[in-house]
Amino acid sequence: MNILGLIVEYNPFHNGHFYHMQESKKAAKADVTIAVMSGTFLQRGEPALLPKWERARMALEAGADLVVELPYVYSSQKASTFANGAVSILDMLGAAHLCFGSEDGKIEPFYNAIKQISQNEQSYSTSIKQYMNQGMSYPKALSLSFETINALKGELADLTKPNNILGFQYVSSILEQGSLMKAHTIQRTSAGYHDEALPSGDIASATSLRKAIFSGNETLKEIKPYVPESTYRILSGWSKEGNPFLSWERYFPYLQYNVLSMSGKELSEIYEVEEGLENRLKSSIKESSSFQELMERLKTKRYTWTRLQRMCVHVLTRTTKRQMEEAVNGERCPFIRVLGMNPSGQRYLGSIKKNLKIPLITNVHSFEHPALSLDLKAANIYAMGFPKQKRITRLKAEYATPPVRVGYEE
Amino acid sequence: MNILGLIVEYNPFHNGHFYHMQESKKAAKADVTIAVMSGTFLQRGEPALLPKWERARMALEAGADLVVELPYVYSSQKASTFANGAVSILDMLGAAHLCFGSEDGKIEPFYNAIKQISQNEQSYSTSIKQYMNQGMSYPKALSLSFETINALKGELADLTKPNNILGFQYVSSILEQGSLMKAHTIQRTSAGYHDEALPSGDIASATSLRKAIFSGNETLKEIKPYVPESTYRILSGWSKEGNPFLSWERYFPYLQYNVLSMSGKELSEIYEVEEGLENRLKSSIKESSSFQELMERLKTKRYTWTRLQRMCVHVLTRTTKRQMEEAVNGERCPFIRVLGMNPSGQRYLGSIKKNLKIPLITNVHSFEHPALSLDLKAANIYAMGFPKQKRITRLKAEYATPPVRVGYEE
Numbered sequence: 001m002n003i004l005g006l007i008v009e010y011n012p013f014h015n016g017h018f019y020h021m022q023e024s025k026k027a028a029k030a031d032v033t034i035a036v037m038s039g040t041f042l043q044r045g046e047p048a049l050l051p052k053w054e055r056a057r058m059a060l061e062a063g064a065d066l067v068v069e070l071p072y073v074y075s076s077q078k079a080s081t082f083a084n085g086a087v088s089i090l091d092m093l094g095a096a097h098l099c100f101g102s103e104d105g106k107i108e109p110f111y112n113a114i115k116q117i118s119q120n121e122q123s124y125s126t127s128i129k130q131y132m133n134q135g136m137s138y139p140k141a142l143s144l145s146f147e148t149i150n151a152l153k154g155e156l157a158d159l160t161k162p163n164n165i166l167g168f169q170y171v172s173s174i175l176e177q178g179s180l181m182k183a184h185t186i187q188r189t190s191a192g193y194h195d196e197a198l199p200s201g202d203i204a205s206a207t208s209l210r211k212a213i214f215s216g217n218e219t220l221k222e223i224k225p226y227v228p229e230s231t232y233r234i235l236s237g238w239s240k241e242g243n244p245f246l247s248w249e250r251y252f253p254y255l256q257y258n259v260l261s262m263s264g265k266e267l268s269e270i271y272e273v274e275e276g277l278e279n280r281l282k283s284s285i286k287e288s289s290s291f292q293e294l295m296e297r298l299k300t301k302r303y304t305w306t307r308l309q310r311m312c313v314h315v316l317t318r319t320t321k322r323q324m325e326e327a328v329n330g331e332r333c334p335f336i337r338v339l340g341m342n343p344s345g346q347r348y349l350g351s352i353k354k355n356l357k358i359p360l361i362t363n364v365h366s367f368e369h370p371a372l373s374l375d376l377k378a379a380n381i382y383a384m385g386f387p388k389q390k391r392i393t394r395l396k397a398e399y400a401t402p403p404v405r406v407g408y409e410e
Numbered sequence: 411m412n413i414l415g416l417i418v419e420y421n422p423f424h425n426g427h428f429y430h431m432q433e434s435k436k437a438a439k440a441d442v443t444i445a446v447m448s449g450t451f452l453q454r455g456e457p458a459l460l461p462k463w464e465r466a467r468m469a470l471e472a473g474a475d476l477v478v479e480l481p482y483v484y485s486s487q488k489a490s491t492f493a494n495g496a497v498s499i500l501d502m503l504g505a506a507h508l509c510f511g512s513e514d515g516k517i518e519p520f521y522n523a524i525k526q527i528s529q530n531e532q533s534y535s536t537s538i539k540q541y542m543n544q545g546m547s548y549p550k551a552l553s554l555s556f557e558t559i560n561a562l563k564g565e566l567a568d569l570t571k572p573n574n575i576l577g578f579q580y581v582s583s584i585l586e587q588g589s590l591m592k593a594h595t596i597q598r599t600s601a602g603y604h605d606e607a608l609p610s611g612d613i614a615s616a617t618s619l620r621k622a623i624f625s626g627n628e629t630l631k632e633i634k635p636y637v638p639e640s641t642y643r644i645l646s647g648w649s650k651e652g653n654p655f656l657s658w659e660r661y662f663p664y665l666q667y668n669v670l671s672m673s674g675k676e677l678s679e680i681y682e683v684e685e686g687l688e689n690r691l692k693s694s695i696k697e698s699s700s701f702q703e704l705m706e707r708l709k710t711k712r713y714t715w716t717r718l719q720r721m722c723v724h725v726l727t728r729t730t731k732r733q734m735e736e737a738v739n740g741e742r743c744p745f746i747r748v749l750g751m752n753p754s755g756q757r758y759l760g761s762i763k764k765n766l767k768i769p770l771i772t773n774v775h776s777f778e779h780p781a782l783s784l785d786l787k788a789a790n791i792y793a794m795g796f797p798k799q800k801r802i803t804r805l806k807a808e809y810a811t812p813p814v815r816v817g818y819e820e
Contacts, residue, residue, distance in 0.1 A: 253794065256801070257664045258671075260790040261728045286805050289798060318671045380670040384663065388699060391666070395696050 003348070004030035005095030005181065006064070007086040007170065009038045011049050011210070012235060013058035014227045016101075016189060016203045021063050023186045024099035032348045035064045036089045037339065038075035039375060040382040041317070043082050045309025047246045047382060049210060050238050051394075053401050056340035060406035061230035066345030067404075068093070069337040072378045073327045073371045076313045078138075081328075083169035084177075088332040091179040094352050098174065098181050102157070102167040105187025109157035110164075110171045113146070116156055120149040137304045139165070163188055177332070202226055213245055243390065248291040248309070250385035255294075255316050259285040271324045272311040275302075281315070317378050327371040334369050337361040340404030362403055413758070414440035415505030415591065416474070417496040417580065419448045421459050421620070422645060423468035424637045426511075426599060426613045431473050433596045434509035442758045445474045446499045447749065448485035449785060450792040451727070453492050455719025457656045457792060459620060460648055461804075463811050466750035470816035471640035476755030477814075478503070479747040482788045483737045483781045486723045488548075491738075493579035494587075498742040501589040504762050508584065508591050512567070512577040515597025519567035520574075520581045523556070526566055530559040547714045549575070573598055587742070612636055623655055653800065658701040658719070660795035665704075665726050669695040681734045682721040685712075691725070727788050737781040744779050747771040750814030772813055 004024055010017060025033060037059065039052045048055065056067040074085025090098060104110070117124050124145050131141035143160040157164045171183045189203050198208050204226040212222045220235050227235070244250070259267065259281055267278035277298075284297035291312075298308050314324075335358050341349065353360060361367050364376065376398060383394035414434055420427060435443060447469065449462045458465065466477040484495025500508060514520070527534050534555055541551035553570040567574045581593045599613050608618050614636040622632040630645050637645070654660070669677065669691055677688035687708075694707035701722075708718050724734075745768050751759065763770060771777050774786065786808060793804035 253798070254664070254667045257667070257791065257794045260794065260805075261668075261787060287802065289802055377671060381667065384667045384670065388663070392697065392699055395670075 001031045001348070002029050002097065003093070003095045004028040004033045005090030005093070005098045006033065006035045007070075007083075007090070007098070007100065008035045008059065009042050009048070009206075010035075010055045010059055011038075011042060011046075011206050012055065012227065013062055013231045014204065014206060014209055014223075016205070018062050018228050019189065019203065020099075020101050020186055024097075024184065025063070027099055027184045027186065028097035028182075030097065032065045032344060033063065034066045034068065034090060034093055034095055034345070035059050036068050036070050036086045039069045039072060040378045041072060041076040041313045043075060043077065043079075043310075044306045045076055045311070045313045046248055047251060047313075047385060049213070049245045049247075050235070050243070051382070051397065052339055053397070053404050054234055054238055057404045057406060058228075058231045058234050060340050060342055060345075060404060061234070062228055064342075064345075066093075066341045066349060067339045069339050069375070071333060071335075071337070071371050072317070072319075072374045073324060074333065076310050078307070078310075079166050079169040080172070083166065083173040085333050087170060087173035087179065087181070088177060089336055091174075091177060091181055092332070092357060093336065095181055097184060098170060099184040099186060100163070100167045100170050101188045102163045102185045103161040103188060104157045104164050104167070105185060107171075107183055107185050109155055110168055110183065110185065113156040113159060113168055114172055114175065116149060117146070124149055135300075135302055137302055137307065139304055139307075198222065198226070210245075210247075214247060242387075244386065246382070246385045248312075251316055251381075252291040252294070254381070254384060255291070255312060256285050256288070258315060258318065267315070269320045269322070270311075271314040271319050271321050272307070273315065277303075277311065317374070317381050319374060319377075323370065323374065327369075327374055329370075333358070334371055335359045335361050335367060337364070337372075337375070338403045340406065342405070342407035344407075346405075364399055411441045411758070412439050412507065413503070413505045414438040414443045414507045414509060415500030415503070416443065416445045416509065417480075417493075417500070418445045418469065419452050419458070419616075420445075420465045420469055421448075421452060421456075421616050422465065422637065423472055423641045424614065424616060424619055424633075426615070428472050428638050429599065429613065430509075430511050430596055434507075434594065435473070437509055437594045437596065438507035438592075440507065442475045442754060443473065444476045444478065444500060444503055444505055444755070445469050446478050446480050446496045449479045449482060450788045451482060451486040451723045453485060453487065453489075453720075454716045455486055455721070455723045456658055457661060457723075457795060459623070459655045459657075460645070460653070461792070461807065462749055463807070463814055464644055464648055467814045467816060468638075468641045468644055470750050470752055470755075470814060471644070472638050474752075474755075476503075476751045476759060477749040479749050479785070481743060481745075481747070481781050482727070482729075482784045483734060484743065486720045488717070488720075489576050489579040490582070493576065493583040495743050497580060497583035497589065497591070498587060499746055501584075501587060501591055502742070502767060503746065505591055507594060508580060509594040509596060510573070510577045510580050511598045512573045512595045513571040513598060514567045514574050514577070515595060517581075517593055517595050519565055520578055520593065520595065523566040523569060523578060524582055524585065526559060527556070534559055545711050547712055547717065549714055549717075608632065608636070620655075620657075624657060652797075654796065656792070656795045658722075661726055661791075662701040662704070664791070664794060665701070665722060666695050666698070668725060668728065677725070679730045679732070680721075681724040681729050681731050682717070683725065687713075687721065727784070727791050729784060729787075733780065733784065737779075737784055739780075743768070744781055745769045745771050745777060747774070747782075747785070748813045750816065752815070752817035754817075756815075774809055 042048055059067050070086050074082055127145035127148055128141045131144050146159045159165055159168055167185055174181050198204050202225055209223045224232055264278045267273055284294055288294035359367050379398035383391055386394045451457055469477050480496050484492055537555035537558055538551045541554050556569045569575055569578055577595055584591050606618050606621050608614050608622055612635055619633045634642055674688045677683055694704055698704035769777055789808035793801055796804045
């Protein structure tokens, strides 16, 4: 059986994702498609637009067979950690193929880039340090250093492009973990990762879709052309039940309260709060009346916007450096939590269950682990972004929601 | 000069307070009246209806000459700690008279009660322990134990009445601190401390006034007969500027967020979280969609409502047992913060300034102390109860507001 793995956030699932899933299935000749998906807080350091269960359903209705959660300790993280967690999960689930979207669209340049870097490791890391000493952000330093060692221009993946960077990390993780997974890549269609405006055609970036949702008083009409019918139905249903789409602004009061009630020392113990950022946070928070305003005050050349957003997520969830260290014990994910499946995914899961090296969780009460505790805490805090009358229901959902089932006979 | 001290919360200042102030001035033949007033969070474990500056103005316009703040470390506390802090401040400010309101109305029974208890100390404390072992609250155990040693019934203050209890603690603190202050008491008029309904006549309890304010969509018409014109003007002005009256419900989301993001162990380090209350808090918070609901879930025979509310205040401000211990170093208050004055209060303050044993604060930037840090933190968190667009202003108010001045020529 050909098992295909995808690493996703689906925030929300759109036509670009659908295209990628179709092409990936073809490339891998997939019998079963597994998506590992961020839960509550995402790689860019933002709360998910809507809960993991709804996003898992979008994936299943669009053709995924099994959706599992990428835990908090990997999801709101820099690309390399994010990749490590996701690749380890797919590997343990027996995926033979990983297919990611990239600007490049060919897989060899990624392997070439890794090789080139490893052959020039010393000068590469020296160069990164030099750029950072000049006050540059880590990703900027990486990308500039990469350009300096890029002797075989054209045959290496261009690591200045956001999806190429992620893909590079996926391939690196596969190699580092000694996985036998085969990497594929599909060229992304026109919509850029960061594009904010809705394009013509039927493919738009998730960024532009979220922007349209929030700018249009959370109406969905504008985004209809860019998402599968199933996504549209799920988003509309969510909205009709009186649920909000979640964004940072809903969490800003808690973040503000939190920073105001913590000492500088306590703040400096939070994961990703480095180099005196606690002081910057403490002084900026008193001047800001929105998350956007806070971010504009925090931003410097030294840190990317997403790096700072991720830091804010960890402040919001009050995740300390020590907790993160305890929870990420070794590179591989310590458990797999099932978010949803169809009959084919369930059959596959049944067939590998016995040989799985780590616990498979369908009920969070049955298992304890520091990383799972962080997931539950993140979910509790995610629930606080809902209107008051919805909070108790959402607080319970994390514990009570069974895996989503799609494609079963009634 | 006869200096009169009053211990107050003025939440809000009403006709009963005015009557008490007038009678106290007569009893003490006062030349100068000093009120020591709780700042942001009060003895009953509630946020103040409106900020200390507005409440200080009410006091000054009604006849106080000087208003100073009772710091957080004393204000949201059981009666004995509250009394210790307040009495020590008045004593250091040179007050020769303390006059409190009581159900009893005569001062000798208070001294008698103290004498009687100290003569029966052993059996009194044994009795308290026994009642508490039966699961009773501390105040209930105190009051029942007092009844058992009350051999001279009629000549002792009735320590089952709330204002008598406070008065008893004031007199005890005076004696314990070796202060030369003379205690007086004025009988409270008909309105009971805990009365919730507005009475006929012009004197109502602060509890019933707050209830009327909140039940009537924060309109003030209903309470007009029960407050001095100056109070009414200040409350109306506050409201007209688009400010809310603060209550626990405005802070409930932060409390909920806070409990959800803290571990049981962290919670148990919070001041007043004792005997497994952290578990009760953690389980109740997930089921409650309002502060009222939470309190109903938390309440047991073992703890009074106000004791639990105070605990919630400390959870909200995240004040640990250790922080409280560091901040209350010795019985006497470590500084005096001036909230407001009239020319006579200012002259008096000028005359004693040189001989004051502790710093006099009119600008919080000029002084550092763990207890002052807690005041500032409490004020920051108090600010979070305001609507979003008012928060930054309120966050700055604590640092920028000079003492209120009343009765000066323009």
